[in-house]
Amino acid sequence: MSQGIFGLLLVLGPFILLQRRLHWEIQAIFLILTRRQDIAIVLFSLLFLPGVLIHELSHFLMARILGVRTGRLSVIPRPMADGRLQLGYLETSRVDFLRDALIGIAPLIFGGFFIGYIALEPLGIPNYWTGLTGVNPDEVRQGLVGIFSRADFWVWFYLAFAISSTMMPSRSDRRGWLPVGLLVITLLLIGIALGAGPWIFQQASSLVERIILAIIFVFGTGLVVHLALLIPVMLLRSLLLKLTGTKIV
DSSP states (O other): OHHHHHHHHHHHHHHHHHHHHHHHHHHHHHHHHHSOHHHHHHHHHHHTHHHHHHHHHHHHHHHHHTTOOEEEEEOOOEEOTTSOEEOOEEEEOOOOHHHHHHHHHHHHHHHHHHHHHHHHTTSOGGGGHHHHTOSSHHHHHHHHHHHHTSTTHHHHHHHHHHHHHHOSOOTTTTTTHHHHHHHHHHHHHHHHHTTOHHHHHHHHHHHHHHHHHHHHHHHHHHHHHHHHHHHHHHHHHHHHHHHHTOOOO
């Protein structure tokens, strides 16, 4: 299990950094092209609209499943006081921290399922895994050709990008995570104190390991997608700066 946790951290950290950097690069490109922040925000939100829809609908569906009343749902972007851009939101009534945490983590669950499906079915990445990871250049080339030759590759690639870029829970989504984490730790400590530690770890280890591997696969897919886009987008932004003489701070 420790190897799985290390692998998760190894994938999650670079994914978050790449996501933030790529978002900045894309916003800079739209700002250079339009010279207007409001239009750049609209274009940016339209680019990620499929992911934003899934993000907010995930909150909505989880809230309904848990019997939580919902209010307005919006996918219209709005700048926040701290400088962040909020791409969408869902109003919910105040509930206990457990349901609050489940509603907050819903985009990661639903988004993860979508990313996993795209990687496994439409793109069929596991079918070409041997070629993609082979040391033989011909095998690598054949693996890449197998994926890129699909007629709908770019549609699924775009959806994987938009969904993986917006599936991370926001700061407000994570407000119920701390008390849930403390509750889980407390229950584990009580179980260990009562002598049930070996049984708990035996029952939970295989399940936790499978969950971690699934999460690594999802974030690994998102990491590859963002990495493939980052260099071309950075080059485009640099070219536009030179052609227009614009400066981005």
